[in-house]
Amino acid sequence: MARIKIEKNSSRKEVIVSKAAALFREKGFKAASMRDLAESVGVEAASLYNHIKSKTELLHEICFGVANRFMHKMDEVESGSISAIEKVEQLIRFHIDEMVNHYEEVYVSDREWKHLADPYLSNFQTQRRMYRKRFAAIIEEGIRNKEIKKIDAPTAVLILLHAIGGIESWHRSTQKINASNLTDNMITILVGGLELK
């Protein structure tokens, strides 16, 4: 009877959520079974239910964990007294950082949130919409201040967010440039594309 191994300051539930993120990323939420997850945790499927309520709860944990971190960062950036273009750059850097350091969770939150069940689903969608609105508002501020090209701000946000999501492919690519070079390249292209020179 091998117990789930835990690090200091972490619960068994957290271990399960973390393994679930890796599995959901690899196979997709629907295609990943609780038996798969159990195997990756090193335990029988039924045993998981001593720690979690349901498969969907795992998805909640992952998605809202990520969403909360982004919302918190948005609060921080918004309240800073820096230029709009610097705010944009700061947000982009945070996104890339999150993608690099919490790859599995961010990826799953991005691609698998559809499988959340109400009321979590609506909740998540609302948060996501709010985040984009706030991001777009920063860009519009930049346009008013003549820091940023006259473009459609919501479109710019879509482009930025999805471009960053592309790190997914980079993450598993063999010929990796390092993370800081990657970030600089992205900033060059994305911020360079926005900036009014």
Add this chain to the structure above:
Amino acid sequence: MARIKIEKNSSRKEVIVSKAAALFREKGFKAASMRDLAESVGVEAASLYNHIKSKTELLHEICFGVANRFMHKMDEVESGSISAIEKVEQLIRFHIDEMVNHYEEVYVSDREWKHLADPYLSNFQTQRRMYRKRFAAIIEEGIRNKEIKKIDAPTAVLILLHAIGGIESWHRSTQKINASNLTDNMITILVGGLELK
């Protein structure tokens, strides 16, 4: 006994594939059941198998249909005698066009190809890798010609492709700007970000 309605010059199989694309886009490949598909086609699940071999075949059809169109366009663009930055713009415009006009198929091909079975899976991955290599080569050509900023070309390709994938969100958004405005905005940001001025 209601037959599957077909337009002129289209087979029943094509109708099924098209409905499948819409369903796979909405629910994801794994979550969409053959019974769901049958209902959307207006027929019983078993009847589908008079026209197709398997659920996976539907995914093949969708993914390779899209991949072939992109490969064909790449051939055409590569052989044109225009500047590298114009080639990039032409490819981006094609991507956006495809995303707008064949939304469901392109989306599914982008997000659900993981569920292809070998040998189709490896085949698809290879094609995808080749496409990106050829795209990157164009960007590198542009860098050598001093049309494009000195950036990591594969990274630029990732950014471009994923940014365009973001039209997905635009497609279902209520407050749409029209397709041609959208395209212009994307070109401004993306090509503007690449261009060496």
Add this chain to the structure above:
DNA sequence: AATATTTGCTAACATCCGTTAGTATATTAT
């Protein structure tokens, strides 16, 4: 009109899924 082919239907299959019940064992608290 008769025949052959295509396309649909119902019924059922084997398998996999998430989850629960009941029980045994390991850890923690007394």
Add this chain to the structure above:
DNA sequence: ATAATATACTAACGGATGTTAGCAAATATT
């Protein structure tokens, strides 16, 4: 050491899934 709690196990459930077999009806061909 004993009791209480946390965690694991085996077994099984009800339901969904992709698919097949066998048959009936619609259409196409002769």
